[in-house]
Amino acid sequence: MSYQVHTSAIVDEGAQIGAGSRIWHFVHVCAGARIGEGCSLGQNVFVSNRVVIGNNVKIQNNVSVYDNVTLEDDVFCGPSMVFTNVYNPRSAVSRKEEYRDTLVRKGATLGANSTVVCGVTIGEYAFVAAGAVVNRDVRPYALVAGVPAKQIGWMSQQGERVELPLTGEGEFTCPHTAQRYRLVGEHLEYLGA
Template identity: 75%
Template sequence: MSYTAHPSSIVDAGAEIGAGTRIWHWVHVSAGARIGERCSLGQNVYVGNDVLIGNNVKIQNNVSVYDAVTLEDDVFCGPSMVFTNVYNPRSAVARKDEYRRTLIKRGATLGANSTIVCGITVGEYAFIGAGAVVNRDVKPYALMAGVPARQIGWMSQFGERLELPLRGDAQTRCCQTGLTYLLRNGSCILEE
């Protein structure tokens, strides 16, 4: 075994887990899950069967990653944040054939107690604030907050707020890395 798992965790036979991944107390990883290298699954995490988790993903305590969710490399899931997989659940109505796929792209941060409603894409390096409820696609580098979440700014790959307007054309540098970010046609991009 090239990963470490606490004795209280359950890793079902068939789960694929990459080297250097750490699985903490009371975690359950389902048989069909695929988890990359150097990930950390905090206390009381659940990972469903139809879940793909990239490399270097950090999932903090009390997060359930349900079927139809994909987390690309370097995603951070804050404590007690929530994924859904059925848009209109009812206890008396079976809807397992109606799961909506959710994609969290590389480097995105999902803050503590945030909720990601199923069927959306969160763009690269987007930053979802604590407690936000995201019910529509999120642009790369967007800073989102509120219920429902709305864009309030832009974030760098380093996790620093960028001095850019929400619209128009502009450019700025990350104060930590010196990398230049351009705002063009309502999208933030890293200058190459």
């Protein structure tokens, strides 16, 4: 086995887990789950069957990743953040055929205690603030906060606030990495270093 599993964790037969991944206390990974290399699943994480997790994903304590959620490479899920997969759940009404897909793109951060309502896409390197409730798509590099989440700024790949307006024209260079960004209308473009 090229990954680590704590003795209290349950990994169902058939689950695919990449090399170097670490699965900590009281985690349950279902048989159909696909987890990439170098991932970390913190205490009390649940990963359902129809879940795809990329490489180097960090899922902190008390997060449940339900069916129809895809996390691309380098995603960070903060402690106790929440995914849903049914938009209008009722205990007495079975809606397992109505699961909505949720896609979290490369490098995005989902802050502690945030909630991601099913059926949305969170763009590359977007940053969801702690406690935010995301109920619509989030642009790449966007910083969103509040209930419901609204865009309040931009973030660099380094996770630093980009000093540009929400819309318009402009350029920004990250002081930590020298990576350059350009704002065009309502979209932030990565230009390289």
